[in-house]
Amino acid sequence: MKFTPLHTALLLSLVAVGGCSQAPDNNTTVENKATTTKVPDFWPALDIQIKSDPTVEAQVADLLSSMTIEQKVAQTIQPEIRDITVADMRRYGFGSYLNGGGAFPNNDKHATPQDWIALAQKMYLASIDDSEDGSTIPTMWGTDAVHGHNNVIGATLFPHNIGLGAAHNPDLMKQVAKITAKEVMATGIDWIFAPTVATVQDDRWGRTYESYSEDPAIIREYSHAFVEGLQGDPRSGYFNDDNVISTVKHFVGDGGTVNGDDQGDNVSSEQHLFERHAQGYVGGLSAGAQSVMASFNSWHGEKVHGSRYLLTEVLKERMGFDGFVVGDWNGHGQVPGCSNESCPQAMNAGLDIYMVATPAWKPLYENTLEQVKTGVISMSRLDDAVSRILRVKVRAGLFTKPAPADRKFANLDNVIGNEAHRAVARQAVRESLVLLKNNKQLLPIRPQQSILIAGDGADNIGKQSGGWTITWQGTGNNNQDFPGGHSIYQGIKEKVDAAGGTIVLSETGEYTDKPDVAIVVFGEEPYAEGNGDIDNLEYQRGNKRDLALLKKYKAAGIPTVSIFLSGRPLWVNPELNASDAFVAAWLPGSQGEGVADVIMANEAGDASYDFTGRLPFSWPMTPSQSPLNFYDEDYQPLFKLGYGLSYTSPAELANDLNEVVAEEASGTQTRALFDRRAIAPWYVATLDDGNVMQMNSSTLSTASLAIRTQDRRVQEDSLQLTWLDNSQAKFLLMSNFPEDFRALSDSHSTIQFDIKLLSGLPESISLSIECGEQCKGETSFVDLIDADNDQWQTITIDLQCFTNKGVNFASVIAPFVLQASENTSIVISDIVLTPQTKDLALLKCEL
Numbered sequence: 001m002k003f004t005p006l007h008t009a010l011l012l013s014l015v016a017v018g019g020c021s022q023a024p025d026n027n028t029t030v031e032n033k034a035t036t037t038k039v040p041d042f043w044p045a046l047d048i049q050i051k052s053d054p055t056v057e058a059q060v061a062d063l064l065s066s067m068t069i070e071q072k073v074a075q076t077i078q079p080e081i082r083d084i085t086v087a088d089m090r091r092y093g094f095g096s097y098l099n100g101g102g103a104f105p106n107n108d109k110h111a112t113p114q115d116w117i118a119l120a121q122k123m124y125l126a127s128i129d130d131s132e133d134g135s136t137i138p139t140m141w142g143t144d145a146v147h148g149h150n151n152v153i154g155a156t157l158f159p160h161n162i163g164l165g166a167a168h169n170p171d172l173m174k175q176v177a178k179i180t181a182k183e184v185m186a187t188g189i190d191w192i193f194a195p196t197v198a199t200v201q202d203d204r205w206g207r208t209y210e211s212y213s214e215d216p217a218i219i220r221e222y223s224h225a226f227v228e229g230l231q232g233d234p235r236s237g238y239f240n241d242d243n244v245i246s247t248v249k250h251f252v253g254d255g256g257t258v259n260g261d262d263q264g265d266n267v268s269s270e271q272h273l274f275e276r277h278a279q280g281y282v283g284g285l286s287a288g289a290q291s292v293m294a295s296f297n298s299w300h301g302e303k304v305h306g307s308r309y310l311l312t313e314v315l316k317e318r319m320g321f322d323g324f325v326v327g328d329w330n331g332h333g334q335v336p337g338c339s340n341e342s343c344p345q346a347m348n349a350g351l352d353i354y355m356v357a358t359p360a361w362k363p364l365y366e367n368t369l370e371q372v373k374t375g376v377i378s379m380s381r382l383d384d385a386v387s388r389i390l391r392v393k394v395r396a397g398l399f400t401k402p403a404p405a406d407r408k409f410a411n412l413d414n415v416i417g418n419e420a421h422r423a424v425a426r427q428a429v430r431e432s433l434v435l436l437k438n439n440k441q442l443l444p445i446r447p448q449q450s451i452l453i454a455g456d457g458a459d460n461i462g463k464q465s466g467g468w469t470i471t472w473q474g475t476g477n478n479n480q481d482f483p484g485g486h487s488i489y490q491g492i493k494e495k496v497d498a499a500g501g502t503i504v505l506s507e508t509g510e511y512t513d514k515p516d517v518a519i520v521v522f523g524e525e526p527y528a529e530g531n532g533d534i535d536n537l538e539y540q541r542g543n544k545r546d547l548a549l550l551k552k553y554k555a556a557g558i559p560t561v562s563i564f565l566s567g568r569p570l571w572v573n574p575e576l577n578a579s580d581a582f583v584a585a586w587l588p589g590s591q592g593e594g595v596a597d598v599i600m601a602n603e604a605g606d607a608s609y610d611f612t613g614r615l616p617f618s619w620p621m622t623p624s625q626s627p628l629n630f631y632d633e634d635y636q637p638l639f640k641l642g643y644g645l646s647y648t649s650p651a652e653l654a655n656d657l658n659e660v661v662a663e664e665a666s667g668t669q670t671r672a673l674f675d676r677r678a679i680a681p682w683y684v685a686t687l688d689d690g691n692v693m694q695m696n697s698s699t700l701s702t703a704s705l706a707i708r709t710q711d712r713r714v715q716e717d718s719l720q721l722t723w724l725d726n727s728q729a730k731f732l733l734m735s736n737f738p739e740d741f742r743a744l745s746d747s748h749s750t751i752q753f754d755i756k757l758l759s760g761l762p763e764s765i766s767l768s769i770e771c772g773e774q775c776k777g778e779t780s781f782v783d784l785i786d787a788d789n790d791q792w793q794t795i796t797i798d799l800q801c802f803t804n805k806g807v808n809f810a811s812v813i814a815p816f817v818l819q820a821s822e823n824t825s826i827v828i829s830d831i832v833l834t835p836q837t838k839d840l841a842l843l844k845c846e847l
Helices: 008-013 054-065 069-075 086-092 113-127 161-167 168-186 216-231 272-278 279-286 308-318 346-348 362-374 379-395 418-431 460-466 488-498 544-556 573-577 593-597 838-844
Strands: 098-099 140-143 245-253 291-294 322-326 434-438 450-456 502-506 517-524 558-564 581-586 673-674 683-688 691-694 699-700 705-710 718-723 728-735 750-757 765-770 776-780 791-796 814-820 825-834
Touching: 054 379, 069 362, 086 544, 098 379, 098 502, 161 168, 161 216, 161 418, 168 216, 216 245, 216 272, 216 279, 245 279, 245 308, 272 279, 308 322, 308 346, 322 379, 346 362, 346 379, 418 581, 450 460, 450 488, 450 750, 488 502, 488 517, 488 593, 517 544, 544 558, 544 573, 558 573, 558 593, 593 705, 673 814, 683 705, 705 728, 718 814, 814 825
Parallel strands: 098 140, 245 291, 291 322, 450 502, 450 517, 517 558, 558 581
Antiparallel strands: 434 581, 673 825, 683 691, 683 728, 699 705, 705 718, 718 825, 728 814, 750 791, 750 825, 765 776, 765 814
């Protein structure tokens, strides 16, 4: 059944109460001491639906009593598929492993379900092979299936959480979860890192779309429903053949960091931490979720991965959670005094599984083993962690289930992306759409008309699906990567063709014959965690391409419908003013025809489906209205939480919304080219022997140049480049269309980037900026590199250096191109074009 947003007070009344290590310095307290702080009474003792079972506990105790220290420590180590082999699994017997976003069996983006099952089968059989490690405990595979089984080509992709939150339908959530579980089981995987239950308070955060709402009541209800959909309803049976282990994440407070900074600091009071940020755990844990993922963020300066108070005293002891706590991607390495290779503080705080998603897994294993043997980590704490892991494995039936290749869905061809699953996804799209404007009742559109559909999101399933879609950031995909999917254009075209109308697709919006109506599909480029962080909510700041198209149609007198794709509410007052109708479509996933179901009339001219979606987040009135949520004392959004029109709504929205923004130096502000990822419209590519290859996952290799993501400050925020021979191979940040950088080049700006040497000073290394055929400027910067510095260093070069060598900054195709001598290996990050004073720029330009 559907529900409307509940008041937090009502929500709270429903809560049931009842060797290679980096050694810590001498000032670091290694063991997290038990605090004497009393956990406040507002943290509840939950009535968890999966109860303690004496039979299960006896089996866990029996297993634990027969395990060596080495076997126990191995249960707490979770490496990633790119960093381990089947032989490693046989040798160590890891308790679990994962595939990160953009990691695939055989490193093949187009790996088939059979390829996924084959890897799961090999890892499983290696884990129960006791010939080397003496253990027969089965491993478990975890994956980020956050809007369907989104790592797998051909899977059903649902709207991201923000869209599902707009649907206000917990029953639909349970269906989404059940389907996701089946498609995950069909690839041999046991465990899903979902649901995300962050209560986002500041939409500048790049993970806003992973949140169902700013209202914790919605999140609590959805979390309960989603966990039951994944694991089964404990009242009628759980962990059957079509169920997987769920994870509520990220504990706790990730949606409330200062300025919406990813992995930042939450400074909420403890009561607000519970009331606003912990309600998803009340819902999900009550439903029996068996794992919790610790959050990257801090709470009042303390990293949650190292917080004994939150992980042990609050979560485990007060709330009664008896499953296991898993870390996030190398999150333990961010705890003060820790590294990715050594962090006893995290286990002592209550972390049960280290997600060590780099080759650091081996030294971490060795260091943890030594720390247990020397008492830095007590044996009782290790036993508790392993008992929790074993408890979940026993409950989930991993000791009795057949091998992955022999399970219920493993050899069925009609599970991944089947029509019944896609029908539910299509329903979810319909229910997620929020109508913000419909002047003169332009919608629904009669399909018999002449219709122009424009915008770069119209026929782009990758863009409408957003981040966490096949690749981690959701970039590098095309429509051929979505068999069974529909773009928004394809869905509209089917209805227009059936009704005898005409439709023209033009991404740039050109037309020959004036249409009766234009539909423009536009919005944010795909991004995932960290990479989506912004400093204000203005859409297309500094480059209003989509607004120009809308204004063109308005001037021509063409009625225009805007379909806005975004992972959050954004300031779009100018776009709203230039549109006759405006639909917030969020990130609808693979079934774009759900949009057509609602905006297109049937042949009789009537609506087949009404708009039932309502805003799960408040909509900003100004670009700087952050944070924006109904907790604000001065809560004055453009559209409030819960707003949304229907076809029976008589409201008109005047075309006079304020379009004034704070005056800025147009064109001369800092422009990031690479900040944890390539910033749209730029993408990472190589040029080798005349062939351009775009980077679509975390690795890219040609015969002459290898690229791999690396961790600098956070997960995969930098790139390692290795030139393998003396070819002319180039690393590029490039775009399909030229950009105008004249304002920057005319203001004595510079290009700056950080570099770390891995192979010593190269014989040669140069940077060029390219602006088309026979148009580029190149300059060596070997002399700017400190050869004796093996740490990060910043290189700064005046753009005038490139102007002097022929670059036309009015038409830049590739603003950053590197070429180096054989065997050069470097890591790069933080590439920006930034205004500088003339003197500083020229000083740095003396080459």
